[in-house]
Amino acid sequence: MAFRANEAVTDGFESARNYLIPRDLESSEREKSERMLLDITKRYGPAIKEYPSWHPLVAAQNEPFVRWPDTVPSHKCGYRGLDHTTYFANAFISCPYHEEALLESVEALKYSSHVAEISATKLDVKFYHSDAIPILVKCDWHHEIYQNGMIPAAVAVPLMLKKEIPNYEQAKYAENWESMRPHFLGVPHGSRSSLFVDQKTALSMKKIWDLLVETGMFGPEKNKHKVY
Template sequence: MAFRADESIKDGKEWAENYLLAKLTMLSEQERSESRCALLDYFIDLGPVVDSYPTWHPLISKKDNADSVTTPSMDGGYDGLDHTVYFAHGFITCPYHDGQRVIDSVENLKFNPAAHITAERLNVKFYHPDANPILVKCNWYKPLAEDGTIPLSTAIPLLLENELPHWRHAEVAETWESMRSHFLGNPHGKRSSLFVNQETGQAMKKIWEALINTGMYGPIMMRR
């Protein structure tokens, strides 16, 4: 199925609204209204709802000994996440504990030169009346592109920093087709996603193909 950004954004928004608001029937109408309004603001502030992140995204700053991860988890240094909705530039997690474990783990994340990651408690209810929502936000140092995607000048150095060290132990080189889910995040198309536009994705593809064609990762693996 072809990737259509508008449809993916619409579907993600509908899913998030149902996931975060449907169980709030025990709250007053005013409280439910406050939660709905806050969520609409987060759709604007945090970007579209996504399924997973590019491996180079600052929110996926994994531990040194961890395998490739594409969603926030213990392997990425987070603690206490539960009932989480991912956005392009942050996520909302709704644990039943007070959320301090999440906040502390975010404060202990490794430094990232492209963005500052913050965490804060929200004063509205999401997911369940007994849950305590925490907002974790990726505060980019450089402005986003006009369409809200991550610009080429940010995406390329993050991709290279993440992938170049693998030459030390790689035995084969993976093609763009096999790696684009890791590089573009999900949902995605052939050269774009909700994180990067067509221009940025095309540049990423050209650079990746230039890297694997050097032989630095070993022979190129051709999948059938």
Template sequence: MNQLYCEAKMAFRADEAAQRGYEQVEAYLVPRPQDADESVRSSSKEALMDIVDEVGPVVDSYPSWHPLVCNHDKRYPEVAPSDRTRYKGLDHTRFFLNGFISCPYSESGKAEQLIESVNALPIHPIAHITAEKLDVTLYNPDATPVLVKCNWERVIGMDGMIPLSIAIPLILEQELPCWRWSELAETWESMRYYLLGSPHGARSSLFVNQETGQAIKKIWNSLIHTGMFGPIKVG
């Protein structure tokens, strides 16, 4: 009973986190009244809501296996787009479940640099990453907003979340090679930030639902108890 109560409470907090994230991103990306008139701001808000409908809720960071951040040194997991995940020209960037918006100033030429870096990303087995300039004002009238999207080539969940059939192979492809250099096995408590993304609860996040998160936890615990990564890290 207590477990069911906690999971229900966690799911409610996840809904709140999504709403809170949207409000923060709206406050950041919709130009301030002193920078744009109300008609421009209204168009910005409408466009932002359409983007959320398309690429999912606002998030703080990605699971390290997500196609948007998977191009990194496997020894050092990354959870946010950066030059370490092969993106160039990022500026004033905010993240969503299956995409992110970056708003470099137009005169900097970074928007073109970002699009070029996305086009140069390695081919992903089950997703296609695209980048496009947005014909709307976001962040500042002098910025050129670019939307980078993860276009899944397999069916994701009806709830918009990433299903177990996709999450597990991506996790295994990333984590299994670590047995070659790992000295200690990280526990679920220390790994769930990397495996679930954030914000997250005990076994779910805005990326994966409770059922998927529970299965990920079970499989991770099975892996570390084989001893393949070394002794389980304590403390």
């Protein structure tokens, strides 16, 4: 089935709105929450299901070698206190009932580089539940990204390499592009693009990954590896 980005964006927004905005809110509070949600999607991108493994919001894995790293924020990425969380292309909203753990863990990440910076702020709206405390954890890119929010190859490729190259010391076999595509493109995705990267960037990533696999640095390809 072809990847229909516009449908994915619309479906993602409806899902996020249904999950985050309580139905029992007064009309004025509901309108305020809906405006905030719309503003967040305009600034930080559409609702998504999983990040690329190289995305700054999930790249700081605690374990030195993880064959299949987390592609959604978790304690393995350094976050504490996550609860009732919704993901967007360059941010996520978590709605715990006590905010200290999450705010402190984001501060402790200290992810700041020439590429991007991660920070967190409390939101003055009602999301998920009237007693919850919505927190926006955001990735602000220092490197210029495309006007439509897509991440260019100049950013995506080096972040992918930074994430994957260290794995060659422990790898027993290589995963081909087909098996790695969800981890490199994010979810939802199609065969050649996603809500994070366009076809041109995805093709550049594929070419470089195929070249790395061909060198044998990760070992033989998994689907070609025979066990005797």
